[in-house]
Amino acid sequence: MSDIPGGPMESRPVHFIWILDVSFSMSGEKIGTVNYAIREAIPEMRAVAHDQPSAQLMVRVLTFSATPRWHVATPVPVEQFTWQEVGVDGGTNLGDALKAVARELETPPMPRRALKPVLTLVSDGQPLDEDWREGLKAIDATPWGRKAVRVAIAIGGDADRSVLQEFLANPELPVLDANSPKQLAAAIRWASTAAVKAASQPVVSGDSGSGGKQLAPAYAPPQLDDDDDDDVW
Template sequence: MSDIPGGAMANRPVHFIWLLDCSYSMQGEKIGQLNYAIREAIPEMRAVAHDNPAAQLLLRTVKFSTTAQWHHQTPVPVDDFTWQDVQVDGTTNLGEALTLVSRELQSPPMPQRALKPVLALVSDGVPTDDWKAGLKAIDATPWGRKAVRVAIAIGADADRAVLQEFLGNPELQPLDANSPKQLAAAIRWASTAAVKAASQPVAGAADPLAKQPYAPPVLDDDDDDDVW
C-alpha cells in the first residue's frame, strides 16, 4: 500500500478499544454473558469492516479491576481476532484504564492518517480510583478528543453519571443492559454502529453517533429472574 499519487490507496486504520470492568461485582452471570456477547459480536464486526474496505478495523482490549492492564495489547485486524475470555478480580480502577488507553491515543503511536478510534466502555459499578484524572488524560490527546465513544451500563448499580461524562456529549446516553439479552443487544450495537460511524469520514465537529438510533432493541420477553 502506498500514499504516493498513482499508487494503491492505503487502508486507513480504525482502532477499536474495549474497556471492560472486570471487578468482583461482575462475577458469575455478568462476566459470562459479557464474554459470550463480545465473542458473538466479532463476526458482525467483520461484516461491517468488509462493507467499509477503505478502513482497516483493528481490535484491542483493556480490562480493569484492582489494576488496569491490556488483555489484547497489540492491535489485531478483525479478520484475525480471536476473543479470549476475561475473568473477575478486585475493585474498579477505571481511571487507571483510561490513563493506559490515553498513551495509545498520541501520535505516535497512532498514525496521523487513522480514522476516528472507537472507545467502548462497559461497567457495572462505581470507579474506585481517580477516574476524572484518567478522563482528562484521554481528553488531552488529539485522538481521544476525536474518538467515537460508547458506554454500556450493566445493571442498576452502574454509575451512569460517570459513563455519561465519559461520552462527553449530552446528545448521547449510556446504553442500559439490565439482563443478558439487553447486554447482548448493547454489545452488538456498540460493535457495529460505532465502527460504521468511525469508518466514515465526517465533516465538521458533530458526533457521528448523534444521528444514529442510540439504543438496543427494547426487549420485554426477559424473565424476571434474569434482571440484574
C-alpha cells in the same frame, strides 16, 4: 497504484478498544455474558469492516479492576481477532484504565493517517478511585481522544450512569442500559457494529469527535428487547 487517480483507495485504520470492568461485582452471569456476547459479535464486526473498504478495523482489549491490564495489547486486524475469555478480580479503579488508554491515543503510537478510534466502556459499578476524572482528562487531552467515537454500557442497577455519561462527553448521547443478559448481549452487538460504522467515516473539518453534532444520528439507541427475559440484574 493507490496514489494514482482512479486507483484503489488506501485503507486507514480504525482502532476499536474495549474497556471492560472485570471487578468482583462482575462475577457470574455478568462476565459470562460479556465473554459470550463479544465472541458472538466478532463475525458481525468482520462483516461491517468488509463493507467499509476505506477502513481497516483493528481491535484490542483493556480490562480493569484494581489495576488495568491489556488483555489484547497489540492491535489485531478483526479478520484475525479471536476472543480469549476474561475473568474477574479486585475493585473498580477506572482512572488508571483511562490513563492507559490515553497513552495509546498519542501519536505515536497511533498513526497520523487513521480514522476515528472507538472507545467502548462497559461497567456495572462505581469508580473506587476518587481521582478517576484525571484519567478522563488524559483522554480528552489527546487529539485522537477528542475525536473518538465513545460508547458506554451500564450493566445493572448499581452502575454509575453519571460517570458513564461523563465518559461520553456529550449529554445527547445515551448510555446503554443493560439490565439483563439479553440486553447486555444486544448492547455489545450494537457497540460492535454501529460505532464502527460511525468511526469509519473520514474525519472532516469541524468534526469535534464524540461531542460533535455530526455523530448524533449514529447513536440512535438500539431496541434492547427483554420481553421473555426474567433474569434482571
